[in-house]
Amino acid sequence: MATAVNQDKPTNEHPSGGENVVVRFAGDSGDGMQLTGGQFTLSTALAGNDLATFPDFPAEIRAPQGTLFGVSAFQINFGSRAIETAGDQPDVLIAMNPAALKTNVQEVRPGGLVIADEGEFGKRNLDKAHYDSNPLEDGSLAKWQLLKLDISQLTLDAVKEFGLGNKEALRCKNMWTLGLSLWMFERERDPVIDWLNTKFAKLPDVAKANIAALNAGHAYGETAELSGEGLGTGHLPTHRVAAAPATPGVYRTVTGAEAISQGLVAGAQLAGLPMFFGGYPITPASAILHHLSRLKEFGVTTFQAEDEIAAITAAIGASYAGSLGITSSSGPGIALKGEAMGLAIMTELPLVIVNSQRGGPSTGLPTKTEQSDLYQAVYGRNGDAPMPVISARSPGDAFECAIEAVRIAVQYMTPVMLLTDGYIANAAEPWKIPDVSSLEPFPVKFLEKKPESGLLPYSRDEKLARPWIKPGTPGLMHRIGGIEKAIDTGHIEYGPANHQTMTEIRRDKVLGVADSIADQDVALGKEGGKLAVVGWGSTFGPIHQAVRKAIDAGKDVAHIHIRNIWPMPKNMSDLLKSYDRVIVPEMNTGQLKTILRDQFLVDAMPVNKVSGQPFTITEIEAAIEEALS
Amino acid sequence: MTEMTKVETTLKDWETDQEVRWCPGCGDYAILKAVQRTMPQLGADPSNTAFISGIGCSSRFPYYMETYGFHTIHGRAPAVATGVKLANPDLDVWIITGDGDALSIGGNHTMHLLRRNLDVQFMLFNNEIYGLTKGQYSPTSREGTHSPSTPYGSVDRPASPCAFALGAGARFVARGIDVHKGLPDVLKAAHAHKGTSFIEIFQNCIVYNKDVFDEFAAKKTAADTQLHLLDGEPMLFAKGEKGISLNHDTLQMEVVDVTDGDWEAAGVIVHDVKNRSVAHMLVEMQFGEFPMALGVLYDDPRPTFEAAVVAQNEASSVGKAPDLQALLNKGQTWTVSENGADGPEL
Ligand SMILES: Cc1ncc(C[n+]2csc(CCOP(=O)(O)OP(=O)(O)O)c2C)c(N)n1
Ligand code: SF4
Ligand SMILES: [Mg+2]
Numbered sequence: 021m022a023t024a025v026n027q028d029k030p031t032n033e034h035p036s037g038g039e040n041v042v043v044r045f046a047g048d049s050g051d052g053m054q055l056t057g058g059q060f061t062l063s064t065a066l067a068g069n070d071l072a073t074f075p076d077f078p079a080e081i082r083a084p085q086g087t088l089f090g091v092s093a094f095q096i097n098f099g100s101r102a103i104e105t106a107g108d109q110p111d112v113l114i115a116m117n118p119a120a121l122k123t124n125v126q127e128v129r130p131g132g133l134v135i136a137d138e139g140e141f142g143k144r145n146l147d148k149a150h151y152d153s154n155p156l157e158d159g160s161l162a163k164w165q166l167l168k169l170d171i172s173q174l175t176l177d178a179v180k181e182f183g184l185g186n187k188e189a190l191r192c193k194n195m196w197t198l199g200l201s202l203w204m205f206e207r208e209r210d211p212v213i214d215w216l217n218t219k220f221a222k223l224p225d226v227a228k229a230n231i232a233a234l235n236a237g238h239a240y241g242e243t244a245e246l247s248g249e250g251l252g253t254g255h256l257p258t259h260r261v262a263a264a265p266a267t268p269g270v271y272r273t274v275t276g277a278e279a280i281s282q283g284l285v286a287g288a289q290l291a292g293l294p295m296f297f298g299g300y301p302i303t304p305a306s307a308i309l310h311h312l313s314r315l316k317e318f319g320v321t322t323f324q325a326e327d328e329i330a331a332i333t334a335a336i337g338a339s340y341a342g343s344l345g346i347t348s349s350s351g352p353g354i355a356l357k358g359e360a361m362g363l364a365i366m367t368e369l370p371l372v373i374v375n376s377q378r379g380g381p382s383t384g385l386p387t388k389t390e391q392s393d394l395y396q397a398v399y400g401r402n403g404d405a406p407m408p409v410i411s412a413r414s415p416g417d418a419f420e421c422a423i424e425a426v427r428i429a430v431q432y433m434t435p436v437m438l439l440t441d442g443y444i445a446n447a448a449e450p451w452k453i454p455d456v457s458s459l460e461p462f463p464v465k466f467l468e469k470k471p472e473s474g475l476l477p478y479s480r481d482e483k484l485a486r487p488w489i490k491p492g493t494p495g496l497m498h499r500i501g502g503i504e505k506a507i508d509t510g511h512i513e514y515g516p517a518n519h520q521t522m523t524e525i526r527r528d529k530v531l532g533v534a535d536s537i538a539d540q541d542v543a544l545g546k547e548g549g550k551l552a553v554v555g556w557g558s559t560f561g562p563i564h565q566a567v568r569k570a571i572d573a574g575k576d577v578a579h580i581h582i583r584n585i586w587p588m589p590k591n592m593s594d595l596l597k598s599y600d601r602v603i604v605p606e607m608n609t610g611q612l613k614t615i616l617r618d619q620f621l622v623d624a625m626p627v628n629k630v631s632g633q634p635f636t637i638t639e640i641e642a643a644i645e646e647a648l649s
Numbered sequence: 650m651t652e653m654t655k656v657e658t659t660l661k662d663w664e665t666d667q668e669v670r671w672c673p674g675c676g677d678y679a680i681l682k683a684v685q686r687t688m689p690q691l692g693a694d695p696s697n698t699a700f701i702s703g704i705g706c707s708s709r710f711p712y713y714m715e716t717y718g719f720h721t722i723h724g725r726a727p728a729v730a731t732g733v734k735l736a737n738p739d740l741d742v743w744i745i746t747g748d749g750d751a752l753s754i755g756g757n758h759t760m761h762l763l764r765r766n767l768d769v770q771f772m773l774f775n776n777e778i779y780g781l782t783k784g785q786y787s788p789t790s791r792e793g794t795h796s797p798s799t800p801y802g803s804v805d806r807p808a809s810p811c812a813f814a815l816g817a818g819a820r821f822v823a824r825g826i827d828v829h830k831g832l833p834d835v836l837k838a839a840h841a842h843k844g845t846s847f848i849e850i851f852q853n854c855i856v857y858n859k860d861v862f863d864e865f866a867a868k869k870t871a872a873d874t875q876l877h878l879l880d881g882e883p884m885l886f887a888k889g890e891k892g893i894s895l896n897h898d899t900l901q902m903e904v905v906d907v908t909d910g911d912w913e914a915a916g917v918i919v920h921d922v923k924n925r926s927v928a929h930m931l932v933e934m935q936f937g938e939f940p941m942a943l944g945v946l947y948d949d950p951r952p953t954f955e956a957a958v959v960a961q962n963e964a965s966s967v968g969k970a971p972d973l974q975a976l977l978n979k980g981q982t983w984t985v986s987e988n989g990a991d992g993p994e995l
Contacts, residue, residue: 066983211981272982286973296736315976317966321735321958326761330728333721337701337732340719341740345732363722453982456974491717491733492740494696499665499712501720502704511667512712 040099042107043201046124047116049083049092052194057094058448059198059215063207064098065273065450070264071098072561074106074634075446079387086140086148091123100264104414104561106447108636112204113164114197116140116171118149125161134164135200137193139172169240171196178236179229188226192233199237209234267452274451276415276444277307280348280374283422284308285318286456287372288344290423291430292463294319296338297346298331303386304442305350305376328353332360332373339369340500342466342490344426348374350442351393352383358401361435365405365526367500368478368486370429370436372422377441377557379632388632389443391557392608397437398586398615404523406530408432409586411439413560416451418444421583423459428533430464433485439585441607443558443634466490478510483536484529486510531587540589545571545578548598551647554624555605556582556612559635563605566640577644582612593620603627603647605640653741655692662695663688665715671706676827676853680774681713684743687833691840698741701730703755705747705781707774707852724755727762727771731954734767738955741840742769748789749779752808756788763817765954766844770836773810773847774827776854777861784857796857811932811946814847815925821846822928822947826866827853831877831944838945844953865941878931878944880922883912886940892917893939895930902930904939922948 043060047053054075064071074095083090097107109129115121117140125134141156155161156168175196179189195216202209213231220227274282288295297320299309313322321343325331328349335345349357354375364371377393379385393400397409408428412418418440425438467487477498478486489496498510506513507521543560544567545552555563560581567579580595582588596602596616602624604613610626617624627643629635663685671677688698698716702708704723711718717740721729726744734742744762751759751773762771778796779785786796786803789810793802811822821842825832827850839846851862860867865874876886876893884893885907894905894916907915921927928947934940 062981066981068983068985266985268985270978270982270984272978272980282973282977285976289971289973294736296732298732316962317969318971318973318976321962323731323735323958325728325731326757329725330731330758330761333725333728334732334735336721337719337729337734338736339732340729341733341736343732343736359722360725367719452985453977456977490737491699492697492737497695497716497718499718499720501711501718502722503720 040097040101040103040107041112041205042095042097042110043112043114044093044095044110044124044128045114045116045197045201046091046093046120047194048085048119049078049080049090050085051092051116052191053092053094053116056194056198056201057096059212060201060207061096061273061448062211062215063202063209064096064205065271066211067205067207068264068266069098069100070103070266070450071096071448072103072106073097073448074443076633077387079385086117086119086145088119088123088149091120093120093124102264104564105637106561106634108638114201116193116197118145118151118155121155122149122151125164128164130163132164133167134161135167135169137171138168139170174236174240175233178233182225182229182232184225184229189229192230195230195233196237196240199234199239200241201237202234203238203241209238266450269452271450271452273448274415274419275307275446275448276412276418276440277304277376277446278311279415279419279451280412280422280438280440280445281308281311281315283419284312284346284372284426285315285320286419286459287423287426288319290459290461290463291344291426292461293342293344293430294321295346296321296323296335296343297348298323298325298335298338299348300325300328300331300353302328302350302353304378304445305348305353305374307445308348308374308376328356329360332357332371333363335371336360336364336367336369339364339371340367340491342488344370344372344430346372346374348376350376350378350386351380351396354393354396355400361407362401362403362405363502364435365401365407366502366505368433368526370433370488372425372429372436372438374422374425374438374440376445377439379630385632387442389441389558389634390607390630390632391439391441391559392611392630393439394556394585394606394608394611394615397439404527406527407435407437407586408530408533408584409437409439410584411557411582412444413557413581413583415444415447415449417583419451419454427462428536430488431462431485431536432483432529432533433488434530439557441558464488466493467496468493470495476508476510478505479508480525484525484532534584534587534590537584537589539591540580540582540595542595543579543581544568547578547595549578550576550599551601551603551644552578552580552596552599553603553605553640553644554580554582554596554612554616556585559605559607562635562637562640565637566644569637569641570644575644575648577648585612585615588619596620596622596624601625601647603643605629605635605643607635653692653694653697653739656694657692658689658695660685660689663715665713667712669713670709672856674855675706676776676851676855677707677710677774679827680772680832680850680852681710683827683832684714684836687836687840690833691837693741693840697739698743699733700743700745701726701733702745703747703750705750705774705779706854707747707776707780708745708750710745724750724753725758726750727755727758727767730769731762731765731767734769734955735958738768738959744769744771746771746773747780748773748775748777748787748810752788752810752813759813760817763814763819763845763847766818766820766951768843768845768953768955770839770846771848773849774852775810775849776852776858777807778854778858780854780857790858791861809932810849811847814849815928815932815947819847819947820844820949820951821945822932823848823945824851824941824943825849826851826862826943829866829943835944838948842948843950865936874936874940876940876942878920878942878946880920880945880948883917883919885912885917894918902934902939922946925949
């Protein structure tokens, strides 16, 4: 990698072929770092770079100012080649206070650039960050290129004329910083200015002050003010990262939560159904409820229920009445929904359950990411309660997965679990906007007339799905419920042979979903060989990069990424067995590994990380190295 | 529910071919018959009617009604019904629940159903016991109830279903007795009310809580122990010899004697179903000191939840086309052509 800031230092860890830069903005949770990062992301996307982001914010809503646990950070990796992770090590860190410096600087690449707001490095803030001496002065940052700027004062100077109070004026610091960053990477300011004007349409002075700060930060980089200060060279390094080669098309940035919401809307349209969404607020799933609440013109009804149980049971009621019922939550809420999932399985009604996973168990790590609900998704219900499970690997992929979840639900008359995680939900990536006309419709047919052979609510089609009958349909009255059903008639039936058969039908129906999904492909590398690195969900990026580097280095490795967790594609067994070894990196203690071993009797070996942070490429590379040795 | 067209049916049209599985003599039979008998009188359409229940003996009810039926899970019928009504506001929905189902495990949903005012009939079969699980005490069991889980008598105080309902915001509160001939009239009033119609029905569980309601339900003494409320009529009982009046000093109700039928002179209150303050007093009247208030205690409709949701869905969609492609293209986009990015399309 030839980075913007450090072209001549030989600390390159990334493969050649295109360049990328990792920038991390870190500050107090009140400093607006997520907004800064978001706007920088947009400008970067507009410049045609590929990118990935990682927002990392504290669990507390308003943590005390200046504290270590109140630090909020946003990392973006962008470049002129395909970017699949938010980057292992920042090349540039922008630290808005001592706490942000302390919690982030160790991860910066040696030789990387650290920009610090020295105006915030007074005694009080240093104490809060547990610094005995000022790191900007004591030489402890010698590993990095340090640029101290009094961003606070520079911002105050820039917005003086708008007569804001001191506190309000300082709120513009993030825009000053953004201006400087945009200059460093030759990004356009116009989109940000447009955004500020819209955001503060009702507060024109605030808009103007923010724009002034943005321009001042930009001008600061451009003018000679830096001469003689800061960097040894006397200049801030600027660099324009060339646009990444991308498939032609229209692009936008999208977060996982947006993509899932839009995918669900698309799925409902393709099925020809109105959508009912029941939710109860929980991080990081709430964003889906928020997005869908604004899409009523698409036939979407959203319902903020009194708890997660009401959210799912209302969705089941809506499906029963002929809408597409959807519910969404995160681990603790999914646990509450368990009994109702069984009801949907028993009554064979379509339903999509979205789980935006977070660190667990219990309340766990609400704002951090983890993949530890896989057992819960596949096995976590009473009785033999099979349910299709699919998982999204990225924000853009979440759109397709949502459509796929809807398709399976309505075609097989079954609840479907869609797994995503906090990382996918919050992260943004450039997304080639799909052409809606290319999406294949799967219109639902309700049973509307009594068949000549009589009404059999639990008769089956070739997919083993039962008919979907809306209450209100003349003459098709029948009763359903959670008690075991008699074959075909659906009457209450406790008989042993009947239960055996019905259990098998429910199992076979779900296993039959495999007939409607594509064979498992190899994401990178070839079928058969020494080592397969098998992953699912948001670990796609780091695994893919690490495998690419290993292949570039001549190693016999392949990357297999599983989207359909249950049932798995039919060729999975043969595929896995075509490798000498299989390793499974997961952000849990080995859940997919267990399923693979159980289903296919392969000696899958776990590679685990449960720190609340995504895998780094280096970590996967090390695991590959070890597996091959 | 929007105004429905009346359909002609007979009692037979509402009976299923399923064998009814309650214990012989259970009060649930009488309630089932009362409902099946009332439906033709309402002009209800079996195809447009759904019975939704939780779990309990009472919740088996939907299997015996030749309508759409959903026997859901313990306590969740109100939430399921909410989804059903939001998806299809035109359905005529009846919720069937028990004292445990509605007030223990499902207490939260019952509260929110009432506060939101979904347009459903809510029939709570109160037998003051957990019937299906073989007789444990319930949240409506009286203090000292002996049951398998309280062999020395229960020590916690019971909830009053009607007081709970009113406190949660109910706009219709009524009481009936399983075998009582007045039950169909209560059902009709409930059906006519737009919004959640809360009906507590005293139901005799002859196996686990036999005749607990006898002190006011028994036919022999009914005249003295029951107060039959009728809108616009004085609150009289004991063959018109006693009435309910408001003590203006204590601001509490009291039983007064009525001589020679002159209830006005005795200060007996005229029942007004729209008077919420009086409703609060009626649901708080303790049996013993007072007769048991039966019939429609309160009936004052307010807009329903589903109507508000539908109205907002429609209002916020005005002028917006459901154009998925436009939705996906929203915000800042850029075009990549064969030779790289072309810059933003703002
Ligand atoms: C989640 C769950 N917990 C417990 C039960 C067991 N259970 C079934 S019915 C019931 C109580 C029923 O009492 P009530 O609602 O008063 O109905 P009744 O049988 O008296 O009509 C209980 C505890 C269950 N089915 N589901
Ligand atoms: S246990 Fe009680 S409530 Fe249940 S069916 Fe028997 S008599 Fe009726
Ligand atoms: Mg009971």
